[in-house]
Amino acid sequence: xxxxxxxxxxxxxxxxxxxxxxxxxxxxxxxxxxxxxxxxxxxxxxxxxxxxxxxxxxxxxxxxxxxxxxxxxxxxxxxxxxxxxxxxxxxxxxxxxxxxxxxxxxxxxxxxxxxxxxxxxxxxxxxxxxxxxxxxxxxxxxxxxxxxxxxxxxxxxxxxxxxxxxxxxxxxxxxxxxxxxxxxxxxxxxxxxxxxxxxxxxxxxxxxxxxxxxxxxxxxxxxxxxxxxxxxxxxxxxxxxxxxxxxxxxxxxxxxxxxxxxxxxxxxxxxxxxxxxxxxxxxxxxxxxxxxxxxxxxxxxxxxxxxxxxxxxxxxxx
Numbered sequence: 001x002x003x004x005x006x007x008x009x010x011x012x013x014x015x016x017x018x019x020x021x022x023x024x025x026x027x028x029x030x031x032x033x034x035x036x037x038x039x040x041x042x043x044x045x046x047x048x049x050x051x052x053x054x055x056x057x058x059x060x061x062x063x064x065x066x067x068x069x070x071x072x073x074x075x076x077x078x079x080x081x082x083x084x085x086x087x088x089x090x091x092x093x094x095x096x097x098x099x100x101x102x103x104x105x106x107x108x109x110x111x112x113x114x115x116x117x118x119x120x121x122x123x124x125x126x127x128x129x130x131x132x133x134x135x136x137x138x139x140x141x142x143x144x145x146x147x148x149x150x151x152x153x154x155x156x157x158x159x160x161x162x163x164x165x166x167x168x169x170x171x172x173x174x175x176x177x178x179x180x181x182x183x184x185x186x187x188x189x190x191x192x193x194x195x196x197x198x199x200x201x202x203x204x205x206x207x208x209x210x211x212x213x214x215x216x217x218x219x220x221x222x223x224x225x226x227x228x229x230x231x232x233x234x235x236x237x238x239x240x241x242x243x244x245x246x247x248x249x250x251x252x253x254x255x256x257x258x259x260x261x262x263x264x265x266x267x268x269x270x271x272x273x274x275x276x277x278x279x280x281x282x283x284x285x286x287x288x289x290x291x292x293x294x295x296x297x298x299x300x301x302x303x304x305x306x307x308x309x310x311x312x313x314x315x316x317x318x
Contacts, residue, residue: 007031008095013041013169016089017079022072028095029068029130030303031075034147035094043309045302046096048113048187051285052106053135053172057252063284064098064130066250066295071191071303073296080303087303087310114139121147126309128302131282133252135235136162138175144235144278145184151228151277152189152232153179153205154225156264157239158255160192160199160207172283177203185235191228193221193267194242194259211255222270236266236271236279236305240298248297250289261297268304272311279305 009021009027013035020031028034029045038044047064054060079086099116101109120127129140145151153176162177179185180203187204189265195209206228213221241251244258284298
């Protein structure tokens with residue numbers, strides 16, 4: 001039947017997951033309805049297709065498209081394993097499309113993302129963003145911090161992205177240095193997980209590098225995150241290169257020795273006690289991917305986070 005296909009444009013925004021052939025149809029994130037009307041929306045998701053700030057391989061501008069495409073493989077009746085529920089039975093999520101950025105004006109990139117983010121947040125949904133390179137996190141955090149105050153940062157990444165520079169540039173390795181310096185991020189309650197590149201300065205953040213996670217395990221890592229963040233409002237940013245290249249080859253700056261997909265999913269699933277107010281996942285570059293495994297990892301992590309969001313809302317209502 002016509003009504004059983006192209007759910008991204010034909011379904012009701014409150015519909016749970018339903019079957020549609022994974023190989024066809026209009027592609028939205030998890031077959032959610034495309035709309036710019038956020039009335040009654042619990043979660044808005046969008047893409048930020050920008051990658052002019054990379055220091056190695058470009059291509060993350062195609063990340064949102066790749067994640068949406070592979071997410072059709074996860075949009076099944078009944079919901080994802082191991083949660084035991086379909087998050088969309090109670091959560092209304094809209095795919096808001098993509099942020100518009102004029103590539104001819106790279107110096108305007110940050111302000112453009114910031115103003116469009118503010119427009120979404122003014123309508124009150126929880127925002128999940130898909131990059132793009134990691135520099136897009138700065139304007140996202142700026143818009144969220146204007147609402148919630150300085151944010152605790154939970155960063156899963158191969159790189160600290162806090163390298164100092166004398167002037168503010170658009171770069172995917174320096175934006176958190178500036179965000180901390182400007183008071184957008186509360187470094188005393190922030191933690192970086194999975195790091196495996198050298199930076200002599202921590203700028204006040206706790207660091208649990210990849211070796212620490214491998215040796216001490218997922219439960220201890222979750223405990224460290226919860227202890228560091230405490231009751232602060234937090235922003236979660238996940239650079240897909242936080243995963244080992246064996247699990248995420250499709251990224252611009254891969255570093256060996258990283259987390260497995262299982263480790264990363266398990267860490268996200270354990271953050272129900274943290275008040276996360278915004279989230280992004282960045283640096284998926286499909287040109288370097290194999291069999292879509294990087295995009296699939298990204299989509300799976302996003303779906304786990306959406307389930308976490310449903311669980312968190314239920315906990316806070318008790």
